[in-house]
Amino acid sequence: MSTPLLTRLRDEFGAVRAALPANVIAAAARQEALERLCALGLPATREENWRYANLRVLERARFTPAAAEAAMPALPEPLSGFARYVFVDAELRAQAPAPPGVTVRSLRAPGAPTNGWRFGSDLPETRLALLNETFATDAASIEVRAGADAPGIELVFVAATGAQNGASYPRVRLALASGARLTVVERHLGAADAQSLVNSAVRVELAPNAQLTHYRLQHGGARAAWFDTLTAELAEAARYDLLAVSAGALAARSTVHARLLGAGAELTLSAAALGEGQQTHDMYALSEHRAPRTRTLETFRGIASGRARVAFNGKITVGENAPGTDSRQSLRGLLDGAEAEVDLRPQLEIYTDEVRCSHGATAGKLDENMLFYLLSRGLAPEVAQHLLKWAFLEDVIARIALPDLRRQIELALIGQMSEAATLKELL
Amino acid sequence: MLTIKNLHAAVDGKEILKGLELEVPAGEVHAVMGPNGSGKSTLAHVLAGRPGYTITSGAVHFKGRDLLALAPEERAREGLFLGFQYPVEIPGVNNVYLLKAAVNAARKHHGLPEVDAFEFLTLVREKMRLMRMDESMLSRGVNEGFSGGEKKRNEILQMLVLEPALAVLDETDSGLDIDALKVVAHGVNTLRAANRSMVLVTHYQRLLEYIVPDRVHVLIKGRIVRSGDRTLALELEQRGYDWLMDEAA
Ligand SMILES: Nc1ncnc2c1ncn2[C@@H]1O[C@H](COP(=O)(O)OP(=O)(O)OP(=O)(O)O)[C@@H](O)[C@H]1O
Ligand SMILES: [Mg+2]
Numbered sequence: 001m002s003t004p005l006l007t008r009l010r011d012e013f014g015a016v017r018a019a020l021p022a023n024v025i026a027a028a029a030r031q032e033a034l035e036r037l038c039a040l041g042l043p044a045t046r047e048e049n050w051r052y053a054n055l056r057v058l059e060r061a062r063f064t065p066a067a068a069e070a071a072m073p074a075l076p077e078p079l080s081g082f083a084r085y086v087f088v089d090a091e092l093r094a095q096a097p098a099p100p101g102v103t104v105r106s107l108r109a110p111g112a113p114t115n116g117w118r119f120g121s122d123l124p125e126t127r128l129a130l131l132n133e134t135f136a137t138d139a140a141s142i143e144v145r146a147g148a149d150a151p152g153i154e155l156v157f158v159a160a161t162g163a164q165n166g167a168s169y170p171r172v173r174l175a176l177a178s179g180a181r182l183t184v185v186e187r188h189l190g191a192a193d194a195q196s197l198v199n200s201a202v203r204v205e206l207a208p209n210a211q212l213t214h215y216r217l218q219h220g221g222a223r224a225a226w227f228d229t230l231t232a233e234l235a236e237a238a239r240y241d242l243l244a245v246s247a248g249a250l251a252a253r254s255t256v257h258a259r260l261l262g263a264g265a266e267l268t269l270s271a272a273a274l275g276e277g278q279q280t281h282d283m284y285a286l287s288e289h290r291a292p293r294t295r296t297l298e299t300f301r302g303i304a305s306g307r308a309r310v311a312f313n314g315k316i317t318v319g320e321n322a323p324g325t326d327s328r329q330s331l332r333g334l335l336d337g338a339e340a341e342v343d344l345r346p347q348l349e350i351y352t353d354e355v356r357c358s359h360g361a362t363a364g365k366l367d368e369n370m371l372f373y374l375l376s377r378g379l380a381p382e383v384a385q386h387l388l389k390w391a392f393l394e395d396v397i398a399r400i401a402l403p404d405l406r407r408q409i410e411l412a413l414i415g416q417m418s419e420a421a422t423l424k425e426l427l
Numbered sequence: 428m429l430t431i432k433n434l435h436a437a438v439d440g441k442e443i444l445k446g447l448e449l450e451v452p453a454g455e456v457h458a459v460m461g462p463n464g465s466g467k468s469t470l471a472h473v474l475a476g477r478p479g480y481t482i483t484s485g486a487v488h489f490k491g492r493d494l495l496a497l498a499p500e501e502r503a504r505e506g507l508f509l510g511f512q513y514p515v516e517i518p519g520v521n522n523v524y525l526l527k528a529a530v531n532a533a534r535k536h537h538g539l540p541e542v543d544a545f546e547f548l549t550l551v552r553e554k555m556r557l558m559r560m561d562e563s564m565l566s567r568g569v570n571e572g573f574s575g576g577e578k579k580r581n582e583i584l585q586m587l588v589l590e591p592a593l594a595v596l597d598e599t600d601s602g603l604d605i606d607a608l609k610v611v612a613h614g615v616n617t618l619r620a621a622n623r624s625m626v627l628v629t630h631y632q633r634l635l636e637y638i639v640p641d642r643v644h645v646l647i648k649g650r651i652v653r654s655g656d657r658t659l660a661l662e663l664e665q666r667g668y669d670w671l672m673d674e675a676a
Contacts, residue, residue: 368478369515373569376475376511377525377585378503378532387528391519391568398519 005059006038012063013134020065024107024139024171026114033133040127049125052311052343054251054280057225061197065089065137066159066166075156079185079404082152088160089168090200091138101148102182107139115141117173119201121231121257125284128255129229132169132201139171142184146177146207152185152402159190159198159224170200176210178235183213185405190221190248198249202230206238208262213241215405219412220249228254236262236291243399245409246273246281247416256285260294260322270299272396274389274416275308275340282311289322296327301396303389304333304340315347318355325355333363334392336385386417428453428593428624429474429494434485436473442483443469445649451593451642454621458635458660459628461646462668467628468512470646471597475509476502490592503529504536506592510582510599512628517569522581525569526551526588533589554587557617559610575602583614590618595626600634612637632664645671 013034020030042058043050066089078084083096085104092106105112120129144150157170176182190196198220206212220226226249234240246252258267273281287296302310310333318325333342344361366388374384393413400406429451436444443466451457461467473480474487476499487494489507497505517525531541555562558580570578579599586594596615600608615625615638627638635643635657643659644651645668652674653659 367515370517372477372499373511373515373517374520374525375499376477376503376509377529377589378500378536379525379528380500380532381498383528383532384500387520387524388517391517394519 003041005042009063010034010038016064016135020135021108021137023112023114024136025133030134033130037127037130037134040124040130043128049284049313052280052309052313053253053282054225054309057197057251060195061167061225063131063135063167063197065135066168066196075158075189076187076408077404079152079154079402082154082185084154084156085140086156086158087138087140087170088158089166090136090157090170092140099151099153101145101180102150102153103141103143104153105141107141108137117141117203119171119203119231120229121259123257123286125255125286126229126231126257128199128227129201129231132171132199132229135167136169136171136201139173141173142175144176144180144182144210147179148181150180150182152183154185155187157186157188157198157200159188159194159196159220167197167199170198172200173203173205174212174214175205176207176212178207179209180207181211183215183402185215185217185402187217187219188226188248189219190224192221193223194221195223196221197225197227199227200229202228204230204232204240206232206234206240206265208236208238210235211239213401214243215400215402216242216244217409217412218244218246218248218252218254220252222248222250224249226252230254230256232256232258232267234258234260234262234265234267237264238262239266241268242270243396244269244271244283245396245413246271246283247413250278251280253280253282254284256283257288258286258296259288259290260296261290263291264293265291266295266297268297270396270399271312272300272393273302273310273312274393274413275302275304275310276416277306277308279308280311281309284313284315286315286317287327289316289318289325289327291322293324294322295325298327298329298331299396299399300331300344301393302333302342302344303336303392304342305336307337307339309341309343311343311345313343313345313347315349316357317349318352318357320351323352323354325352325357327355327357327359329359329361330395331359331361332392332395334389335363335365336389386414389417390414428490429626430488432486434473434487435483436469437481437483438469438479443649444473447485447646447650449644449651451624451626453624455641456619456625456627456638457642457644458640459626459644459646460630460660460663465646466649467646468597471509471512471595471628474502474595475499475507500532501536504533506533508586508589508591508594510579510586510594510596512597512601514570514578514582516571516573518571520569522567522569523548523551523565526585529585529589551588554584557587558584558614560584576604576607579603579611580607583611587614587618592622593624593626594618595628597628598630599627600629600631608634609637632660635660647671647674
């Protein structure tokens with residue numbers, strides 16, 4: 001396939017390939033990833049599972065990695081008990097000592113081992129991981145020893161692409177050996193005015209009985225394009241709690257492909273998106289049940305105001321070797337404004353008996369009765385509306401088990417809503 | 428306190444209030460009774476400023492001001508409180524947040540500083556004890572999962588905390604067991620004061636045994652057709668409304 005965009009992509013790669021670190025990804029592997037991506041083509045909105053994403057931003061994006069020279073921007077308050085790692089334009093800049101039982105390596109560091117970890121999957125929806133593979137300038141590999149009950153790790157990715165707009169390619173591998181436990185907080189921040197492209201790839205490997213709690217907060221800059229591909233493999237009785245909040249960026253798209261490969265594996269996916277102005281937040285999540293007694297609990301709450309579009313496409317497949325599967329999907333959208341758009345798509349494919357699957361999807365406006373009730377108590381209309389939007393997201397936000405983080409996320413979400421000051425005093 | 432003159436109000440093109448007259452002086456408690464569908468809740472909603480009602484003619488004055496010119500939140504901040512017949516559940520909006528936001532909205536309106544968080548909680552706890560409400564209800568969503576009676580108690584709790592100048596309680600007694608009725612009545616009675624008025628919409632004379640009204644009004648087909656002292660309520664209980672229907676026509 002050859003389009004002007006792909007030609008430009010090749011040219012940009014040709015210009016920087018020699019400078020890209022071979023430790024992170026070998027030159028040949030980069031070239032191969034690029035070829036595969038070009039063969040598949042970049043995602044297009046005519047594709048079923050990309051139709052709600054804002055892909056126009058890819059056309060104006062510069063793919064060349066940013067020089068990572070920018071100064072460190074202001075960071076959120078550290079979370080107590082968490083070791084913080086800061087990546088500026090995806091390169092590791094600051095790190096704490098790793099907690100016991102945990103190894104954190106930057107593959108860019110001298111002496112880092114070469115690796116052949118695969119990001120993305122065979123699913124074409126994950127193919128932006130190939131773009132990450134082509135250009136990635138660093139990768140973080142986080143491993144937790146068998147049985148270790150590790151304190152938290154915080155990964156802060158800052159797209160700080162200074163004067164020149166450029167791309168950054170966060171790349172993270174999270175591997176928990178059997179019985180290991182870890183909580184990871186992953187934040188994505190960006191300079192307010194940068195028209196940057198962020199294209200991250202995350203690979204999660206959970207050995208039997210491993211438990212990973214993974215919080216992801218996307219709070220990219222207002223003009224940024226943010227793409228993300230996460231794949232996860234869960235072995236027997238592994239548990240993956242993934243909670244994602246999408247609040248920032250102009251165009252955000254997140255793809256999740258989770259495979260429940262071992263009996264009794266459990267995935268909890270909770271996602272919230274807050275779209276204001278011209279933002280697009282699009283998420284596609286596939287959860288594949290490939291073993292008996294596996295479980296997916298999926299919750300999505302999205303709000304679209306102004307001319308924003310919020311979409312969630314959640315597909316759950318239950319293979320013939322997955323009897324006893326339990327899956328629940330609860331997707332809800334809230335529309336605030338005549339030009340706002342919410343698109344929810346629950347999909348379920350079942351190829352076996354003895355399963356319990358339920359799903360529901362509803363999109364609607366703010367409830368007039370609730371609104372009037374709040375006004376009748378003296379609350380200003382803007383405050384009442386914000387409070388109700390807020391309440392709507394609570395189904396997801398209330399699942400954040402870390403009080404400090406929860407508070408930070410609440411404040412970030414409130415900050416995202418206009419006229420925020422009035423609400424802050426309530427919390 | 429409240430003066431309603433020749434009030435006509437329609438909803439979806441249908442006229443519900445048809446020339447309603449009512450005068451509630453400061454310090455008095457008035458009961459409004461009437462058959463189902465006569466317009467009692469409509470009156471309460473119109474007073475509170477609920478959207479969807481068209482006022483075709485008439486005037487309402489509250490503390491000497493044109494009530495109908497005020498937005499719903501302004502009416503509340505000026506001291507009008509509506510106790511809903513069907514309090515709405517708002518999951519995710521915490522009860523205390525709402526109480527505090529409501530109190531602060533009124534204080535700000537009157538140029539007062541915000542309440543001290545600690546003193547406020549102490550006050551709320553005290554009022555909750557009065558209403559025999561479990562403190563755990565504070566941290567729950569507004570009316571979320573509350574039983575019918577708990578919702579009504581929560582309305583009264585809000586009223587006690589807000590200390591309105593005029594409280595319009597729409598069937599706050601419906602769905603309450605005897606004990607709860609006493610608790611609610613006690614709550615209401617503690618708030619009776621020379622500078623405060625109340626309008627109790629009720630179907631039952633029983634409530635009026637506990638909250639003795641200064642006046643009783645009968646609302647039929649959108650108009651007050653008869654007013655009297657508390658004995659009128661007893662008479663209604665015995666005779667029903669049929670004998671007053673002619674007067675409404
Ligand atoms: N949206 C509407 N469209 C048409 N009629 C309406 C609408 N809302 C209310 N009504 C009618 O207005 C009339 C008055 O209703 P309202 O709720 O005020 O009665 P009420 O006196 O409070 O009755 P109840 O004792 O049963 O609570 C009823 O006949 C009702 O059906
Ligand atoms: Mg009624």
